[in-house]
Amino acid sequence: MRRLFLHTLTVLATGALPFASSAAEPGWPQRPVNVIVASAAGGSADVLSRIVLNHVAQEIGATFIIENRPGAAGNIGMSQVKRATPDGYTLGYGNINTLAVNPALFKQLPYDASKDFQPVGQMFAVYNLLVVRGDSPIRSVADLIARARREPGKLSYGAAGIGSSGQMAGELFKQMAGVDTMFIPYNGDPASLQDLAGGRLDYTFTNASVAYPLVQSGKLRALAITSKTRVPLFPDLPTLDEAGLKGYENVSWGGLVFPAGTPRPVVDKLSGALQKALASDSLRKDLANASASPGTPGSPEDFGRFIATEQRKWSDLIATAHIEKQD
Secondary structure (H helix, E strand, O other), X not given: OHHHHHHHHHHHOOOEOOOOHHHOOOOOOOOOEEEEEOOOOOOHHHHHHHHHHHHHHHHHOOOEEEEEOOOHHHHHHXXXXXXXXXXXXXXXXXXXXXXXXXXXXXXXXXOOOOOOEEEEEEEEEEEEEEEXXXXXXXXXXXXXXXXXXXXXXXXXXXXXXXXXXXXXXXXXXXXXXXXXXXXXXXXXXXXXXXXHHOOOOOEEEEEHHHHHHHHHHOOEEEEEEOOXXXXXXXXXXXXXXXXXXXXXXXXEEEEEEEEOOOOHHXXXXXXXXXXXXXXXXXXXXXXXXOOOEEOOOOOHHHHHHHHHHHHHHHHHHHHHOOOOOEO
């Protein structure tokens, strides 16, 4: 699996994605489409976006050129999408952080996540794993909850920064389990996993694509997955819902948005191509090799309603968990 994943990264990391002239139709797109990804090149968001857009390019007859614009928790890249001319030739990658968490986490944003973008569709979903070190005496979710209740305020967990999907997963766990543990922010998942393996943390919630190789090697032990139901990629991993936290779900999702005002025929054409790509066995296989699942199919309106639901969910959690708003 690792060899396949690395091969995919090598093929897709060149910037422009293939142009399928035989599939082209009159009208949009008549020139390359710039895709702003508000994260660093080589990260999971970048790699997974390239995987999906490679298949969409073949469906629609387009050239997609990735422009990585990391910084400020994704706010720099998303503000660039907002300012772009809404002619169909600037597309944005939006995710759980930039579209759902950041509106409640930051005191001020350079964009309005509900008004400045036209949703197209969800591309992929990546689940977090609840993991402990390989030799930890904690062997189940029940063990972790019991120990946290016995030792309030003593256990610690880490995740990739304030407002990250890992922190949201951890705070939701604390709230639903009724436990008091300490959050330690890190600059990325690898650093937190290194401290976990070294015994400096008690548990973490982290991206499955990052953690699973360490689980396979025995350095970490996975207790649960943050999906609502079990997923085919990890059929033996129980969910936190199964472990007694009914309704628990935390998904790191990513999707496509245009600047608000983009012509509806363009939006519909890209949405249709995305749905066809997501239904293909080849894309599902490529995503599985990267420890991801295809996005939930649906119309642009469906994706918009999903974003609104996620905004309410994480806004409520940020408020009840008393997470400090960021400048």
